[in-house]
Amino acid sequence: MGLTKSHIFTEDQNTLADIFRTLAHPGRIAILQHISKQQGCICNDIVEEIGLAQPTISQHLKELKHMGLIEGEISGKKVCYCINTARWTEIQALINNFLLRTESNCC
Amino acid sequence: MGLTKSHIFTEDQNTLADIFRTLAHPGRIAILQHISKQQGCICNDIVEEIGLAQPTISQHLKELKHMGLIEGEISGKKVCYCINTARWTEIQALINNFLLRTESNCC
DNA sequence: TTGTTATATTGCAATATTACGATAATAAAT
DNA sequence: ATTTATTATCGTAATATTGCAATATAACAA
Numbered sequence: 001m002g003l004t005k006s007h008i009f010t011e012d013q014n015t016l017a018d019i020f021r022t023l024a025h026p027g028r029i030a031i032l033q034h035i036s037k038q039q040g041c042i043c044n045d046i047v048e049e050i051g052l053a054q055p056t057i058s059q060h061l062k063e064l065k066h067m068g069l070i071e072g073e074i075s076g077k078k079v080c081y082c083i084n085t086a087r088w089t090e091i092q093a094l095i096n097n098f099l100l101r102t103e104s105n106c107c
Numbered sequence: 108m109g110l111t112k113s114h115i116f117t118e119d120q121n122t123l124a125d126i127f128r129t130l131a132h133p134g135r136i137a138i139l140q141h142i143s144k145q146q147g148c149i150c151n152d153i154v155e156e157i158g159l160a161q162p163t164i165s166q167h168l169k170e171l172k173h174m175g176l177i178e179g180e181i182s183g184k185k186v187c188y189c190i191n192t193a194r195w196t197e198i199q200a201l202i203n204n205f206l207l208r209t210e211s212n213c214c
Numbered sequence: 215t216t217g218t219t220a221t222a223t224t225g226c227a228a229t230a231t232t233a234c235g236a237t238a239a240t241a242a243a244t
Numbered sequence: 245a246t247t248t249a250t251t252a253t254c255g256t257a258a259t260a261t262t263g264c265a266a267t268a269t270a271a272c273a274a
Contacts, residue, residue: 001263002229008158009133013140017133024128025232026116029205033120036209044250051115053234058252060232077241077250085210092206098136099199102143103192110259111232132262151220163263165222184220184271216274223268231260238253244246 016098019091022067027052028060035070035081042081067091123205126198129174134159135167142177142188149188174198 006014023029030050035042046061047054061081064070068087072079113121130136137157142149153168154161168188171177175194179186 002261004132004262005159006133009137013133013136016136017131020127021131024124024131025111026113026120026124029120029123030116032209036211052112056233079251083210088210095202095206099202102139103190103195104143160264186221
């Protein structure tokens with residue numbers, strides 16, 4: 001069918017899956033790593049850096065923004081993106097919690 | 108196009124994305140949590156526990172096995188699945204490393 | 215053997231994702 | 245006002261994912 005049956009799972013399970021889905025693309029991983037490497041905020045030389053077309057990058061940035069992983073600040077005709085550290089820490093905790101809880105009680 | 112341009116990214120970026128993709132489904136999250144909740148290994152009442160059809164669960168188990176997250180041991184006509192703790196720890200380290208490195212150097 | 219139970223595989227329909235050309239929107243520069 | 249540069253959105257083609265019915269496979273039981 002191609003349609004995930006979200007309603008049969010818990011909110012936590014769906015949230016985790018959504019977070020993982022947002023990170024489940026090498027391009028988005030690369031974007032996050034590139035943004036975090038810069039000292040301050042960094043504008044869209046991302047397109048130059050990564051070998052994807054501008055609309056594609058824009059779409060990936062939108063998804064990362066939607067999950068709250070990054071924030072974009074308009075500065076003239078450019079947009080400066082940076083990691084949303086508060087949200088990042090939150091997501092880090094959610095993922096770690098899942099990984100730790102799942103490992104324990106195992107055979 | 109629908110085809111991820113894996114070749115333009117590093118091996119690490121692709122590996123991470125693959126790991127995240129494997130975890131990017133609430134059903135697979137639920138399966139992992141269910142398996143880990145049991146004391147020993149657990150056989151396929153997973154289908155009963157989670158509200159998906161048997162072929163669907165089988166397919167998800169296959170993906171989890173393929174990524175090395177779980178292992179299946181045949182015991183008669185049943186198969187007992189359990190978390191591959193060594194691999195789990197490895198993946199945990201990869202994810203944590205990514206999350207920690209990306210957070211630093213941020214604006 | 216025949217039947218039963220447990221799991222895997224196949225095939226297919228429906229939806230989701232990825233990618234990008236074309237185009238729009240916005241802001242600075244001339 | 246016109247041009248130029250930067251980013252976002254729309255539309256669309258191609259591939260991927262999800263889910264399940266039908267079927268296959270394998271092991272035990274009667």
